[in-house]
Every structure is written in structure tokens, then in C-alpha cells.
Amino acid sequence: MPELAEVEFFRKRWAQAATGQRVVRVLTHDTKKILRGVDLPALRGAITGATLKVSAARAKQMAFRFSGGAWLGIHLGMSGELFVKPANYTPEKHDHLVLLTARHALVFKDPRMFGGVEFHLGSEPPRWWTKIAPAISSEAFTIEAVAAFLRRRARAPIKAVLLMQERFPGVGNWMADEILWRAAIHPTRQAGSLRPAEVRALWRECRSVARRALATIAGRGDYLPPDLNAHIPRSWLFWHRWEDGGRCPKTKKPLARATIGGRTTCWSPARQKRVARAASPHPKKQASRPRSR
């Protein structure tokens, strides 16, 4: 499940319950996969008795910082989730890491075990945190940077390129489809074949989808939605991409599905054409984008 906004949702869930709280105990399970490469005794020693100070999410990575200079990194992989349970919670089969505070159990559950945990002790941020590309919402995410990246990946399908974390940090399968659908670009188009107007549309929709996904999925300020999808509008491709006989929310025409770039991809053939639209002397009016708020 977890892409950019879902990761922030889960981070916030732990942060709301435990920021400022002391960890009294650390439980671990299945050290072979999720916790591979982690110095468990060091992690346990540093985090037991430490207080959760601050946390942040970048792309699909989370960092929880504790007193004493301990950094706990969590990547949810394909099926990972974070929960907050009562302190007397009994860990279940796929609960790989559980932090106990006086009142809560912070649970990292991951059935498929593609996720991972990182640990670092020190005042300097660890490499697994600093190496993450600048956020899509940052000023560094410019049209020029996107255009240059598309040139370098000129022969790959644009869908595959959008999944590359080095330039589109946090974008996963559904966000990539949502972005292409809104930008009206066919997912198999070669990245290098996009016209300047299409590159601009792609850039704009990257920023728009990232911003709106964060606002609707992870909430604003202190507010955390009751569940991940509670506020996602029906007008997004999101809700229709897996539906049998699903229809494009914009054109009402049938959606198509195929494996592109190794991932199941959903698009609207009526809206996303295989070839670039010819330049028009009367550019189509922009799809309405209420800039409210």
C-alpha cells in the first residue's frame, strides 16, 4: 500500500501517540528479513528508556529520532503498516518490531516482509536518510530537472520512469497512474518523446497529486483521518483502477489495464493517447483546478 502520503499517514499515527513519550521496551521478531543488517543489541540499548523526540517522512522512508541520538528508520515495503495498540498488546505473527510506552504499543506489521528497519546512533543524520532525493514539493523539483531526467531515460516508458525514486521520490504505482491520467499522457509513451507542454503537465500533476494526496490521506496539522482512504475523492482514478468494468471519472469511457514497466498499470484510453497530441493553435482550456484553500 504505502506510497508518499500513506507513509506520512502511518508516521503521524505513531507520532501522535508517542512523541514525548518514553519507550520502556522493544520487542522484535523475524530478524532475518525486516531487521537484517540491524545491530539489534545496539538498537534495543539505545531506544529502551529513550524518549521519542521528532519524526519525519521523506518519500517512502520514515525516521523516528529519540533522545540520546538514536535514529530509527522504517520502510513499509509493499505490505507494511504501523499501528498503535494498547500497551498490553500481544504481538502477532507479522509484527516485526513493537515499541512499548507506558500507554501504547507501537506496532510495525509487514506480512510480505519487503519492508525494512534501519538504526543509527549519532548526531549526524545517517546516509539512508540524507540520500533521499529532494521532495516533489520542494523548490529543487523543477521542470528543468524533470525534463533532464526524461532525456536521460528517453527510451523507457514514462510509467516506469515515474516510479524511479531518484527523481520522483515517494511516487508508487497508483500515484504514477494518477499523475499520467491527469496529465493525459499514455503510460507506454517513451519518456524522451514527450513534448515540452507534456513535460510541463507531468511536472504540474506530480506536484498536484503529491500535495493533494498528502492533504487528503495524511490530513492537515494535527488532524489524522480515521483511515487511509477516508477522504480521497471519487473523482480520482484511485477508486476505479481495480474495479471490474471501471470507467474513467472524466470521460466515463472504459479503463484499460496492462503490465507496463513491470507493474500493473491502469489508464483511460479515451483520454491518454499513444501519440502526442498535435500542437493546437487554440490550446485546450485547462481542466478546472480550484485553487481554493
Next chain:
DNA sequence: GTATTTGTTGTTGC
């Protein structure tokens, strides 16, 4: 029993 899954990494081959 088969095919599917919203992620990442290592390998292979061009």
C-alpha cells in the same frame, strides 16, 4: 493449484 499484489535491489544483456 494459479495468478495477483500500491516496492526495491541485483543481475543480465544491449
Next chain:
DNA sequence: TGCAACAACAAATA
């Protein structure tokens, strides 16, 4: 060298 494609990782679900 750089890039693109693909298998592998593991387990639940339909």
C-alpha cells in the same frame, strides 16, 4: 559505461 528489462524476495488473497 549507462540504460532497460526482469527475476527475486514472501505471504495473503481471490
